[in-house]
Amino acid sequence: MRYERLRLWLLMCPRRTAVAAGVMLTLGFAPFHIWPVALAGVAIFLWLFNHVSSVRAALGYGVLFSFAHHLSALYWMPQALALDSGHWWMALVGGVPALLAVTAYLTLLTLVPLLLVRRWAWLLPVGWLIGELLKNHPEFGFPWLPLGVLWSESVWLRQPAAWVGVYGLSFCAAVVAVLWSQQRWRWGMATLVVLALAGGLRLHSYTPALQENDALTASLIQPNLPPAHGWDAATRQKYVAQLVEMTTAASGTLVVWPETAIAYDLTSNRYLRAVMAAPLAQEQVIISGFPRYDFAAGEVSNYYNSMAVLAPSAEVLDVYDKQLLVPFGERIPLKNKLPLNIRTLAFNRADYTPGSGQPQLGLGDGNWALPLVCYEAIFSKHVVQHSANKRLLLNVTNDAWFNGTTAPHQHAALARLRAVENGKPLVRVGNTGVSMVTNAFGRTVKKLPAEEQVQATVIVPPALQQPTLYQRWLNEF
Numbered sequence: 001m002r003y004e005r006l007r008l009w010l011l012m013c014p015r016r017t018a019v020a021a022g023v024m025l026t027l028g029f030a031p032f033h034i035w036p037v038a039l040a041g042v043a044i045f046l047w048l049f050n051h052v053s054s055v056r057a058a059l060g061y062g063v064l065f066s067f068a069h070h071l072s073a074l075y076w077m078p079q080a081l082a083l084d085s086g087h088w089w090m091a092l093v094g095g096v097p098a099l100l101a102v103t104a105y106l107t108l109l110t111l112v113p114l115l116l117v118r119r120w121a122w123l124l125p126v127g128w129l130i131g132e133l134l135k136n137h138p139e140f141g142f143p144w145l146p147l148g149v150l151w152s153e154s155v156w157l158r159q160p161a162a163w164v165g166v167y168g169l170s171f172c173a174a175v176v177a178v179l180w181s182q183q184r185w186r187w188g189m190a191t192l193v194v195l196a197l198a199g200g201l202r203l204h205s206y207t208p209a210l211q212e213n214d215a216l217t218a219s220l221i222q223p224n225l226p227p228a229h230g231w232d233a234a235t236r237q238k239y240v241a242q243l244v245e246m247t248t249a250a251s252g253t254l255v256v257w258p259e260t261a262i263a264y265d266l267t268s269n270r271y272l273r274a275v276m277a278a279p280l281a282q283e284q285v286i287i288s289g290f291p292r293y294d295f296a297a298g299e300v301s302n303y304y305n306s307m308a309v310l311a312p313s314a315e316v317l318d319v320y321d322k323q324l325l326v327p328f329g330e331r332i333p334l335k336n337k338l339p340l341n342i343r344t345l346a347f348n349r350a351d352y353t354p355g356s357g358q359p360q361l362g363l364g365d366g367n368w369a370l371p372l373v374c375y376e377a378i379f380s381k382h383v384v385q386h387s388a389n390k391r392l393l394l395n396v397t398n399d400a401w402f403n404g405t406t407a408p409h410q411h412a413a414l415a416r417l418r419a420v421e422n423g424k425p426l427v428r429v430g431n432t433g434v435s436m437v438t439n440a441f442g443r444t445v446k447k448l449p450a451e452e453q454v455q456a457t458v459i460v461p462p463a464l465q466q467p468t469l470y471q472r473w474l475n476e477f
Helices: 002-012 014-026 035-051 055-073 077-085 089-116 121-134 147-151 161-181 185-205 233-248 270-277 374-378 380-386 407-422 469-476
Strands: 217-222 254-256 285-296 299-310 316-321 368-373 392-397 426-430 436-438 444-447 454-459
Touching: 014 035, 014 055, 035 055, 035 121, 035 147, 035 161, 055 089, 077 089, 089 121, 121 161, 147 161, 147 407, 161 185, 161 380, 161 407, 161 469, 217 233, 217 426, 217 436, 233 270, 254 426, 270 285, 270 299, 285 316, 285 392, 299 368, 368 374, 368 380, 374 380, 374 392, 374 407, 380 407, 380 469, 392 407, 407 426, 407 436, 407 469, 444 454
Parallel strands: 217 254, 254 285, 368 392, 392 426
Antiparallel strands: 217 454, 285 299, 299 316, 426 436, 436 444
């Protein structure tokens, strides 16, 4: 009787139900992490989606659900335009339309596969998975907050990502939601218990230990600078001096500065390199984000968002150029085919050039890191394809554009799962946070307080000696 009353209420207020379910889903992600509420929201939506009589009604409720979720999860997007321009009204003029366009696009990718399998309830997890895989395309996708990220803070439930990746976790979460939507409560709970027990077994089956020649320490430098700190010529030297001063107190082998920590091309500025390297001991290196330029005929021909390894001798040991660029932030998709001269949100309004070659950074001691600049850490397949033989995952970012919102926490949750999928420790440094080090199971070793100027030195945990199952099967295909 109680289920009949609930079903009756849901059908009497379907629009409000769909909107509420979308907001419930958002509550499962960082920084809230109320994942049972999120799965209940998905279950309510799938029940409504599966039980209405017409495709038109299902589409309408699906749009309400998806818009409610994406708008409540991505509400922070317009803030970057306001900060970049210095005018709050730019958030309304440019940011809100951009948010609505992204939401509509993600809604399309979510609903089309679900509509195709709507009449077969047990295929809904497959439809959900297909929608998430469509969002994972590096050129046209935006794989932000797949359903599996609900469990990024659950030590046991996130461990199956080492076998099936974040999209396998998404499929499992969708299975639980479908079971609940069909009132198969016990089967849904049993699925969760099996996943948790499997994760616990993995935690207790692997005990990676540091080898004598594998000891590595990292100093995380979180300067807490304004988001566009370096592009004002009058303040460039001031902020470089601040970073150098913080480095003086750093004792780690790797001294990690955030994305675009300096606004100079490090590779062409010998004096700057000498200033940066001055506080380094013989065994230390600085790893910093910076903008790099190519010149042709005396003019800049290519812009890169780069990372470099700087030795105490002021020599650049290695350079990495970001390969996966943020749509509209660093590149305009299909720009050559668009009739309008649309410009990026980068500091110089220019399109960045994607890097090429094997993504890696030599750390100067025989170890290699997989460099991940900002947005690159959200692409599961990219990381898995290039993490073999790397000592650690190294993620630098500048999320100061979104201070005070949920975005930095969502971004960090996505990066955490990369550690589990690849069996590698994660060293992550943000300008204002979230800066942290995790072990190969995603457990936090050190986390710095957000939006504070702080630095800390941490022993980098070991990587697993064998590749994860997810690495093996994904690289096979």
